[in-house]
Amino acid sequence: MTRAPRTLVLASTSPFRRALLERLGLPFSTCAPDVDETPRPGEPPAAMVARLARAKAEAVRDRFPGALIIGSDQCAELDGKILGKPGNHERAVAQLSAASGRSVAFHTGLCLLDAESGERQEAVEPFRVHFRTLGREEIEDYVRREQPYGCAGSFKSEGLGIALFERLEGDDPTALIGLPLIALCRMLAQAHRPVLNPGTFRR
Numbered sequence: 001m002t003r004a005p006r007t008l009v010l011a012s013t014s015p016f017r018r019a020l021l022e023r024l025g026l027p028f029s030t031c032a033p034d035v036d037e038t039p040r041p042g043e044p045p046a047a048m049v050a051r052l053a054r055a056k057a058e059a060v061r062d063r064f065p066g067a068l069i070i071g072s073d074q075c076a077e078l079d080g081k082i083l084g085k086p087g088n089h090e091r092a093v094a095q096l097s098a099a100s101g102r103s104v105a106f107h108t109g110l111c112l113l114d115a116e117s118g119e120r121q122e123a124v125e126p127f128r129v130h131f132r133t134l135g136r137e138e139i140e141d142y143v144r145r146e147q148p149y150g151c152a153g154s155f156k157s158e159g160l161g162i163a164l165f166e167r168l169e170g171d172d173p174t175a176l177i178g179l180p181l182i183a184l185c186r187m188l189a190q191a192h193r194p195v196l197n198p199g200t201f202r203r
Contacts (some may be wrong), residue, residue, distance in 0.1 A: 006193050007067040011056040016151075016158070017072060020179040022026070024195050033059035033071070039092035045082055046124045049073040049109030054122065064115055068191055071111040074178050076153035078104050085150050092143045092154040101133040103152055108175040112187040121187040125180040127170035129153070134164060 065122030094165030
């Protein structure tokens with residue numbers, strides 16, 4: 001049968017993820033998930049972001065019983081340690097100083113939850129950022145100008161952060177910003193909510 005397109009819900013209040021999802025041109029709502037994002041002891045970064053993406057989608061399921069819910073989580077990893085959001089100028093400078101001349105691995109978890117059936121599609125998208133060798137003055141100037149205090153890794157790749165890089169390595173550049181759109185488009189099509197020709201779908 002033919003039915004109207006399913007409601008889309010982004011389980012996030014991140015302005016970066018919202019801006020990415022807006023690129024697909026589909027109507028959606030946002031909702032803040034109440035999720036404890038504390039890493040578990042010994043938990044690998046990829047497993048952590050997969051777990052948290054799933055938890056964020058599940059956290060808002062009861063409020064949107066007929067929706068397709070998008071959950072996403074990201075972390076940065078250097079020397080086997082997770083780099084959190086710096087929160088202030090000093091920690092941002094410290095993170096970028098540690099990353100200078102080196103590469104940082106990013107892991108972005110994605111979950112598309114069908115709130116009606118409980119079915120989930122999940123993926124973890126890897127991405128690697130190779131930093132230039134950065135001088136202290138460059139780092140200080142960048143952090144002062146862009147203030148990336150809420151960003152894992154202490155940069156905004158969609159902004160001035162691009163000036164910090166030697167090269168980028170990965171399949172989907174939107175994964176680096178926090179919402180892997182290539183994987184999401186694939187999931188939405190599988191859930192009968194395609195990005196192109198989205199007016200109706202059949203079940």
